Amino acid sequence: MFNELFPNVKVEDIIEATYETLYMTIISVAGTFIIGLLLGLLLYLSAPGGIWQNKTLNWITSSLVNIFRAIPFIILILLLFPFTDFLIGTIRGPEAALPALIIGGAPFYARLVEIALKEVDKGVIEAAKAMGAKYRTIIFKVLLPESMPALISGITVTAIALIGYTAVAGVIGAGGLGDFAYFFGFQRRSFDVVAICTILIVIIVFIFQFIGDVTSRKLDKR
Secondary structure: OOOHOOOOHHHHHHHHHHHHHHHHHHHHHHHHHHHHHHHHHHHHHHHOOOOOOOOOHHHHHHHHHHHHHHHOOHHHHHHHHHHHHHHHOOOEEEEEEEEHHHHHHHHHHHHHHHHHHHHHOHHHHHHHHHOOOHHHHHHHHHHHHHHHHHHHHHHHHHHHHHHHHHHHOOOOOOOOOHHOOOOHHHHOOHHHHHHHHHEEEHHHHHHHHHHHHHHHHHHHOO
8 A cells, every 4th residue: 555655655755754853853852952051041031031031032032033033044054154164074964954944943932932941939039039039940940930831831842843854954865754755755756755755744843743742731830
């Protein structure tokens, strides 16, 4: 049945492409979460009224985030070729896509982090300050725990965007389902290959969305 529907698809090749997409997505989501969380915290804490209020730091961080958010991903990959080659030693393959995926995803997630932190009840923060809590305590015991459901929802949205980015990266030889669909499907007019790649990407998106939704609900104490 499978061979009849997808006559040009080799199972071992599609498994490898799926693995590459999952590899790029999982690693880039982890990197994006860490860097995006740090940037989002800087944006929030250094903003007017923040506990680290610093106009210069906030402007620099905000400018960097806005610049990298504004660059289309395919152009960002091309711009980062020299950096990627220096860091990874190649500009092809799943590993070579990681710098662009993380640099492209982190600023997007940083804004979602900033929004999540702004939703934390300021009364809770003021109460922590009144009790003499240090900045570290406020961040790790108040801000992050209170905003965690929104942070998880934000990284879920970002992860789905990164899955789309991996498909774009595949067009220039990063590997994965995007690469397989373009070079072995579209260019060879084997549209059954394009179809199976599309189905698998949709399944991966649903899996990440399901995991994110379940995790967010479990962390939500409201």
